[in-house]
Amino acid sequence: MPVTTQKLIQWKQAGRSIVALTAWDYAIARILDEAGVDLILVGDSLAMVALGHATTLPVTIDEMLHHTAAVRRGTKEAFVVADLPFLSYQESPAQAIHSAGRFLKEAGAQAVKLEGGYPAMVETVSQLVLAGIPVMGHVGLTPQSVNRLGYKQQGRTRDDAQRILQEAIALDDAGAFAIVLEHIPTDLAARITEKLSIPTIGIGAGPHCNGQVLVTADVLGLSAQKPPFAKSYANLHGIITQAVRDFSGEVRQHQFPE
Numbered sequence: 001m002p003v004t005t006q007k008l009i010q011w012k013q014a015g016r017s018i019v020a021l022t023a024w025d026y027a028i029a030r031i032l033d034e035a036g037v038d039l040i041l042v043g044d045s046l047a048m049v050a051l052g053h054a055t056t057l058p059v060t061i062d063e064m065l066h067h068t069a070a071v072r073r074g075t076k077e078a079f080v081v082a083d084l085p086f087l088s089y090q091e092s093p094a095q096a097i098h099s100a101g102r103f104l105k106e107a108g109a110q111a112v113k114l115e116g117g118y119p120a121m122v123e124t125v126s127q128l129v130l131a132g133i134p135v136m137g138h139v140g141l142t143p144q145s146v147n148r149l150g151y152k153q154q155g156r157t158r159d160d161a162q163r164i165l166q167e168a169i170a171l172d173d174a175g176a177f178a179i180v181l182e183h184i185p186t187d188l189a190a191r192i193t194e195k196l197s198i199p200t201i202g203i204g205a206g207p208h209c210n211g212q213v214l215v216t217a218d219v220l221g222l223s224a225q226k227p228p229f230a231k232s233y234a235n236l237h238g239i240i241t242q243a244v245r246d247f248s249g250e251v252r253q254h255q256f257p258e
């Protein structure tokens with residue numbers, strides 16, 4: 001049975017951890033879905049891991065739609081969330097509804113994720129939800145703000161921690177179905193997780209969240225650089241290199257094809 005927002009919220013109450021990973025194409029999505037991942041995020045990190053950009057900022061709506069449609073074609077059971085790219089939703093709630101609508105109508109996404117919990121973004125989330133679009137929030141380190149924040153851990157000072165907690169509560173009240181907590185201290189993530197009615201999905205936020213997400217390229221050992229909080233469970237870079245060398249050797253030795 002396909003995953004729904006209602007199930008994700010129920011799982012928080014039941015203490016069942018949510019497993020989330022990113023995907024950027026059909027092949028990866030199919031593997032994640034068949035392996036039983038609960039939620040697949042078409043993260044704008046694909047700008048870096050699939051397109052070679054230095055940050056997530058350059059990726060466009062049309063590029064994200066193209067990748068989201070491919071991921072959706074590879075997914076049967078997992079819940080597919082599309083990351084709204086930089087400046088496709090920050091201008092106004094109307095812009096956000098227009099952009100998010102394209103992900104649902106043209107690419108088959110089941111929800112969108114957007115960054116930030118400041119008052120104008122909370123208003124945008126509430127309008128998206130009223131329009132029938134499920135929204136996943138994202139607070140703490142928000143990579144679309146790299147030019148203002150860098151990639152350092154957020155919520156280290158008492159004031160900053162208090163602000164992030166209030167943002168998370170406001171997003172919950174606005175009707176978000178889940179929230180990503182990125183690169184914040186473990187104890188702050190635990191406090192937020194305890195306060196919210198919706199599941200928290202952590203990345204670099206410690207073990208007390210209701211679920212965990214990582215960038216699949218990091219998990220598979222396929223990314224050029226990974227953050228300090230990511231963990232690799234395989235070395236695909238090495239496996240692919242060896243396969244390519246084996247093929248090259250056989251071609252040059254006239255061993256393939258036989």
Ligand SMILES: Nc1nc(=O)c2c([nH]1)NC[C@@H]1CN(c3ccc(C(=O)N[C@@H](CCC(=O)O)C(=O)O)cc3)CN21
Binds near residue numbers: 048049056223225230
């Ligand atoms: N492959 C990949 N994995 C990710 O998790 C990821 C991306 N790309 N791209 C978008 C963002 C960027 N992320 C990052 C990237 C770097 C650090 C990092 O290196 N942090 C260090 C140094 C911070 C600094 O520059 O001062 C740290 O110690 O916190 C953290 C998160 C997480 N996201």
Ligand SMILES: CC(C)C(=O)C(=O)O
Binds near residue numbers: 022041044045
């Ligand atoms: C890692 C997650 C939360 C993300 O926003 C992305 O991959 O773009």
Ligand SMILES: [Mg+2]
Binds near residue numbers: 043044045056083
């Ligand atoms: Mg993202």
